[in-house]
Amino acid sequence: MTLLSILGVLSSAIFSGTSLLFTTLGEVIDERAGIVNLGLEGVLLVSASSGFAVTYLSGNPYLGILVSILAGGLMNMILGYLVITRKANQLASGLALMFFGFGLSALIGKPFVGEKIHSLTRYVLPGTAGLPLLYTSLFKFDILIYLVIPAAILVWWLLYRTRWGLGVRAVGENADTAFASGRNPHLIRYQALFAGGMLVGLGAAHLTIAFTMNWTEYMTAGRGFIAVALVIFSKWHPLRAIAGALVFSGAVAFQLLLQSSGVQVSPFLLDTLPYILTLVVLIAWGGNRKHSAPGSLGRVYQGSE
Amino acid sequence: MKNKLFGLLSIVVCTLVLLSACGPAATSTPVVVVPTVVPSTAVPPTEVPTPTPPCLIIGATYGGSITDAGYNQAMHEAVMAIKTSIDCVEIIYAEGVPDEAGATTTMENMISQGATLIFATGNNHQYPALALSQTHPDVIFEHAGGWEMGANFANFFGNPPDGWYLMGVAAGKMTTSNKIGFVANSPFAWSLVFLNAFELGVQSVNPDAKTYVTYTQAWGDSAKEAEATNALINQGCDVITMHVDSPITVVGTAESRGVYSIGFQNLAAQQFAPEYWISGTGYTLGGKLTWLASTVIDGTWTPIFLRCGMSDGCMAMAPFGKRVPQNVQDLVMQKKAEVEAGTLVVFTGPIVDQDGTVRVPAGEVLTADNMSYVDWLVQGVVGSPK
Numbered sequence: 001m002t003l004l005s006i007l008g009v010l011s012s013a014i015f016s017g018t019s020l021l022f023t024t025l026g027e028v029i030d031e032r033a034g035i036v037n038l039g040l041e042g043v044l045l046v047s048a049s050s051g052f053a054v055t056y057l058s059g060n061p062y063l064g065i066l067v068s069i070l071a072g073g074l075m076n077m078i079l080g081y082l083v084i085t086r087k088a089n090q091l092a093s094g095l096a097l098m099f100f101g102f103g104l105s106a107l108i109g110k111p112f113v114g115e116k117i118h119s120l121t122r123y124v125l126p127g128t129a130g131l132p133l134l135y136t137s138l139f140k141f142d143i144l145i146y147l148v149i150p151a152a153i154l155v156w157w158l159l160y161r162t163r164w165g166l167g168v169r170a171v172g173e174n175a176d177t178a179f180a181s182g183r184n185p186h187l188i189r190y191q192a193l194f195a196g197g198m199l200v201g202l203g204a205a206h207l208t209i210a211f212t213m214n215w216t217e218y219m220t221a222g223r224g225f226i227a228v229a230l231v232i233f234s235k236w237h238p239l240r241a242i243a244g245a246l247v248f249s250g251a252v253a254f255q256l257l258l259q260s261s262g263v264q265v266s267p268f269l270l271d272t273l274p275y276i277l278t279l280v281v282l283i284a285w286g287g288n289r290k291h292s293a294p295g296s297l298g299r300v301y302q303g304s305e
Numbered sequence: 306m307k308n309k310l311f312g313l314l315s316i317v318v319c320t321l322v323l324l325s326a327c328g329p330a331a332t333s334t335p336v337v338v339v340p341t342v343v344p345s346t347a348v349p350p351t352e353v354p355t356p357t358p359p360c361l362i363i364g365a366t367y368g369g370s371i372t373d374a375g376y377n378q379a380m381h382e383a384v385m386a387i388k389t390s391i392d393c394v395e396i397i398y399a400e401g402v403p404d405e406a407g408a409t410t411t412m413e414n415m416i417s418q419g420a421t422l423i424f425a426t427g428n429n430h431q432y433p434a435l436a437l438s439q440t441h442p443d444v445i446f447e448h449a450g451g452w453e454m455g456a457n458f459a460n461f462f463g464n465p466p467d468g469w470y471l472m473g474v475a476a477g478k479m480t481t482s483n484k485i486g487f488v489a490n491s492p493f494a495w496s497l498v499f500l501n502a503f504e505l506g507v508q509s510v511n512p513d514a515k516t517y518v519t520y521t522q523a524w525g526d527s528a529k530e531a532e533a534t535n536a537l538i539n540q541g542c543d544v545i546t547m548h549v550d551s552p553i554t555v556v557g558t559a560e561s562r563g564v565y566s567i568g569f570q571n572l573a574a575q576q577f578a579p580e581y582w583i584s585g586t587g588y589t590l591g592g593k594l595t596w597l598a599s600t601v602i603d604g605t606w607t608p609i610f611l612r613c614g615m616s617d618g619c620m621a622m623a624p625f626g627k628r629v630p631q632n633v634q635d636l637v638m639q640k641k642a643e644v645e646a647g648t649l650v651v652f653t654g655p656i657v658d659q660d661g662t663v664r665v666p667a668g669e670v671l672t673a674d675n676m677s678y679v680d681w682l683v684q685g686v687v688g689s690p691k
Contacts, residue, residue, distance in 0.1 A: 008539025016532045106401075114372035114553060116577060119561065137562060138539055212527040213561065214553045217370065217401065221526045249532075256536035260486070260517035262687040267492060267520040 004134065005261075009253045011138040017249035018148045019211060022203030023227040024234065024241045025155045026072070026196040031231055032159055033192035034172040034296045037079055038094030041224030042101015043197060047072040047204035049109035052215040055117045064117075065144070065205040072201020075101065076193040084189050087300045102218065109215045120144065120210045144206045151199070155238040158195075168192050172294035175301040185301050203227075233281055236293060251277050359395035361422060361602050363387065364415030366402040368427030368550075369525060374577070375551035375570040379588040380426040380449060382571075386591025387598045394598060404429035412437055416444055422601050423447070424594070434458065445601055447594075450495075452677060454608055461593060464614035464673070465569075466502035467644045468586030468622060470651045472567050473506020474640050475583050475625075476514075476544045478633040479565055483514040486537030488530055488547040488555050491520050492690050496548050498676045499569075502651050503546070504685045510636070517542055518688030527554040534558040544583065552585070553577050565628070572623040582626030584637070589621040612673060616645040652676075657684050 023044060030037045037043070051068025055061045075097065082093040120142035128139045159165035167188050170178040175185040207223070208215055230248060234240035251274035259267050363384070371381040377400065388396055397418060402411045408430045412423055416437075423446045425434040431451040438446045438458040446455075450462040476485050485507060489496045504516045517537055521529040534545055534555050546567035547555040552574035559566040560578040568574030568585025575582050593613055600606040613619035622641065625634050643649035652671035658664050658681040665671050671679075682690040 005540055008536065011539055012532060012535045015535055016528065019528075110370075113370040114374045114378065114551070114573075116557075122561070134541065207528060212531045212554050213557050214527060216373070216525055216527045216551065219527050221523065221528065223528065252532060253536055256519045256533050257540065259519045260537060260540060260688055262689075264689055266691055267689055268522065271520075271522050 005257055007135065007138050009250060009257055012253035012256070013246055013250035014141065014145060015211060016252065017245040018145045019203040019207040020223060020227060020230065020249060021148050021241060021245035022144075022151065022206060023200050023224065024230040024245055025152055025238055026199030026201075026203065027227050027231045028234070028236055028238050028241060029155060029159070029168070029192050029196035029199065030076070031236055031297055032172045032294055033168045033189045034175065034294055034299065034301070035079070035083060035189060035193060036090050036094060036228075036298050037076065037097075037193075037196070038091055038228065039075075039079055039097025039101060039224075040094075040200060040227055041220055041222070042098035042105070043072055043075040043200045044204045044207070044220045044224045045101045045105035045218065046075050046108070047201040048208040048219065049105040049112070049215055051201070051205045052117065052208045053108055053112050055209050056112050056115050059118055061118060061120050061209050064209050065202070068205035068209070069198045069201040072199070072204060073194045073197040076197025076200070077190070080190050080193040083300065084186050084193075087302065090298050090300070098224070106217050109217060112215050113217070114214070117209065117213060119213045142206075142210045144202065144210055148206075149242060151202070152238045152242050155199070159238065164188075164191070169294070171301075172296060174295050175299075179303075186303075189301070200227075229278055232293075233278060235285070247281075248274050248278065357393070360391070360393035361598060362395045362397065362419045363422045363424065363598060364412060364418075364420035365396065365398040365424040366408060366411055366415075366427060366430055367398065367400045368402060368404075368429065369400065371398075371400045373525075373551040373571075374553050374573040375549075376588070377426070377550065378573060379571040380424075380590070383588065383590035383594050384424055384426075387595045389591075390595045391598060391602070394602075402427060402430065405433055408433040409437060416441055421445065422598060425449070445606055447597060454610060456608065459608035459610065461590070461597065461611040462613075463588045463590060463619040464612050465586060465588075465620060466498055466651050466676070467614050468620050469499045469502035469569075470506035470509075471622065471637055471641055471644065472546065472569075472584060472586060473503040473508075474510050475506075475629070475633060475637050476503070476546065476565075476567060477507035477509070477511035478636065479583055479629065480511065480514050480544050482541050482543045483511065484540065484542045485514060485516045486534070486540075486542035486545040487516050487518045487686075487688075488533045488537070488545065488549060489518055489520050490524050490549050491522050492680075494677050494679045497679045497682060497690055499548050500686055501656075501679070501683045504683050505651060505656075506640075508685050509640075514685070516686045516688075518682075518686060520688075521549060524550040527551075530554040531558045535562070538562050538564050556582075565626075568623060572621060575623050575626070578626065580626075581628065582623075583629055584625050585623040586620055587623065588619065590619050592618050615641070658682060659684055659686065659690070 047068040050071040051064040054067040055064030079097050082088045083090045122140040122142050125139035167183050171185045171188045179185050230244040234244040255270040255273040365384045367377045369377040371377050397415050399411050402408050421444050426449040431448045434446045434448050435453050438455050446458045448460050451460045507514045519533045521533050531554050544565040545559040552568040556566045556568055556574050557577040560581050565581045565583050566578050567583050572587040574585050654665035654669045655667040656665035
C-alpha cells in the first residue's frame with residue numbers, strides 16, 4: 001500500500017462520488033420537505049439520457065448539463081403531481097416513476113448508444129501542478145467535481161440559513177403546523193421537489209457526460225437506491241452527505257484496488273464490501289434519536305379545509 | 306369523477322410535454338449505418354420491384370445494443386454480412402433481448418414470421434434456443450459461443466486466445482511501468498483464458514511485466530468499468546485492456562487519462578482512443594455465417610461445433626495506433642504470421658499457475674475443449690481467479 005495507491009483511491013472516490021453526492025443532495029431536499037423519492041433511479045436515467053442526447057447533437061456538454069438538470073426537475077414534478085396534488089402514496093408513486101424512467105430513458109437514449117461526445121475539460125487541482133506527472137494525473141478534475149462541495153454547502157445554507165429552508169423543514173416536520181403558521185405546504189413541496197430534481201439531474205449529467213462519457217441502457221445500475229441509502233447514512237444533513245458519498249465510493253475504489261493487488265479474496269465477496277460498510281454504519285448509528293428523520297416523511301399532507 | 310378524469314388527463318399531458326422535450330433529439334438522430342446491397346445489375350429507378358419471396362428468412366437475437374462498438378455490434382455486422390453476399394435472404398433481428406423467457410418469445414415470434422434459421426448470439430440465449438429446437442425440428446438454430454449441440458442446434462464462435470497473445474506482445478513492448486491493467490466481467494473460464502493468453506504474450510517479450518485484473522461483476526455497468534479503469538491507472542498501470550461487452554467506456558476512460566489502451570470484441574473501438582490506441586482484436590464472423598446460411602439454403606447444413614480463428618477470417622486485428630513504433634508493429638506482425646502458420650501455439654507447456662502448480666506439462670498443449678474448464682491464472686497475472 002503505497003502513497004500513490006492511497007491517493008489513487010481518493011482520486012477514484014472523488015471521480016465516482018461526485019454524481020452520487022449531487023443525487024444524494026437532491027434527495028436530502030426532497031426528504032427534508034417530507035417526500036421520499038424512491039423513483040430516483042428513473043429520474044437519474046431520464047436526465048442522463050436526455051443530457052447525453054443533447055450533448056451529442058449540439059456538441060456542447062454545457063448545454064447537455066442544462067438539459068439534464070431541467071429533465072431532473074421535470075421528472076420530479078411528475079412525482080409532485082402524484083403525491084402532492086393527487087395525494088397518492090409516496091412509495092408506490094416513486095416506484096412507478098422509476099419504471100417509467102427505465103422505459104423513457106431507453107427510448108430517448110436508443111439512437112445514442114455507442115456515440116462519442118466531447119466531454120468536459122479537466123483542470124489540474126491548483127497547488128498540485130508541481131508534482132510528478134503520475135501524481136498530477138490523479139488530480140485533474142472537471143468543473144462539476146469542483147462544484148460539488150460548494151453545492152453541498154449551498155444546500156446546507158438554503159436549508160438552515162434561509163426563510164425558504166425553514167419553510168421546507170417545517171413542512172417536512174409537520175405540514176399542518178407549517179400551514180397554521182401561514183405557509184403553503186403544497187407550494188413548498190413542489191419547490192423542494194423541483195430543486196431536488198435539478199440536483200439529481202446534475203448528478204446524472206456528471207455520470208454520463210463527464211465520467212463514463214457514453215450512454216448505455218440502465219447505466220445507473222442501482223446508484224439511485226444507493227443515494228436513497230446515503231440520505232439515511234448522512235442523517236438528512238447535506239454536509240454529512242459529503243462524507244457519506246466519499247466513504248461509499250472510497251470503499252468501491254478500495255475493493256477494486258484490493259482485487260488488483262493480488263489479495264486472494266473472492267472478487268464476489270470484495271464487491272459487497274461497500275454495502276457491508278453501509279450496513280455497519282446504519283447499525284452503529286441506527287439507535288441515535290438525535291438526528292432522526294423529518295417528522296412527516298412519507299406522509300401525505302391532506303390539506304386543511 | 307370529473308376530478309379524477311382531469312387528473313389522468315394531466316398525467317398524460319405531463320408525459321407528452323416531457324417526451325416532446327426530447328422529440329427533436331429523437332428525430333434528428335444520425336442514421337445507423339446498416340450495410341445495404343447495391344444490386345449488381347443496375348435497375349432503372351422507375352421500375353417497381355416485383356415482390357419475390359425470400360430464399361431464406363433469418364432471425365437474429367442480440368443481448369445488447371447493436372451500436373455498442375462491442376460484442377453485439379460485431380455479431381450484428383456478421384449477420385448483416387450474409388445479406389451482402391446472398392441478396393435473396395431476409396433478416397429479422399431484435400436487440401436488447403433478455404435471457405430465458407424473453408429470448409424464447411422473441412425467437413418464437415421470428416419463427417412465426419417464417420424464420421427457418423435463428424442466430425442466437427446472446428450468451429444466455431443458448432438454453433431457450435435449445436428448448437425451441439426440440440419443439441421446432443424444421444428450424445435451424447445457431448448459438449454463439451456455447452457448448453450444447455443437437456440435431457438442428459449447433460454452436461459457432463471465433464477463437465480469441467491467439468489474438469489475445471498478440472495483444473500481449475504489443476502491451477509488453479509498450480509498457481514502461483511494467484504494469485498492465487485488465488478490466489474483466491468476472492472470473493469465468495473464458496475471461497481467465499484470455500487473461501492467460503494475454504499475459505503469456507506479455508511475458509514472451511517482457512518477463513518483468515505483470516497484468517493486474519479487476520472484475521466489475523457485470524457485462525455492461527459502464528460506471529463500474531470507468532471506476533475499475535481509473536483504479537488501475539491510479540495504481541500505475543500504463544496500458545489498459547478489457548473483456549466486457551462494450552470497449553467504449555474502458556478505452557475512452559484510458560484515453561481521457563492519457564493511458565494506452567487495447568480493445569476487444571469489435572474493431573470499431575479505435576475511434577474512442579484517437580491518441581493512445583495500441584491495437585485490438587474483434588470478431589469478424591461474417592464470412593462463416595454467410596457460409597452457414599448458404600448451406601441452409603442448399604440443404605447441406607449439418608450441426609458442427611464451429612470454432613475459427615484469425616487465419617480463417619473469423620477474428621481480425623485492428624490497425625495500430627499512431628504512437629506504436631514500427632519495430633513493435635513488425636514484431637507483432639511476425640508473431641501473427643507464426644501463429645497463423647501454426648509454428649507458435651499459445652498454450653504450449655510448461656505453463657505454471659500463480660501458486661506454482663504445473664497446469665500444462667512440458668510437451669503438451671491446452672486444447673480448445675479444455676479451455677472452458679480453466680479456473681487458474683498464470684504466473685504474472687495479479688488478481689484472483691475465483
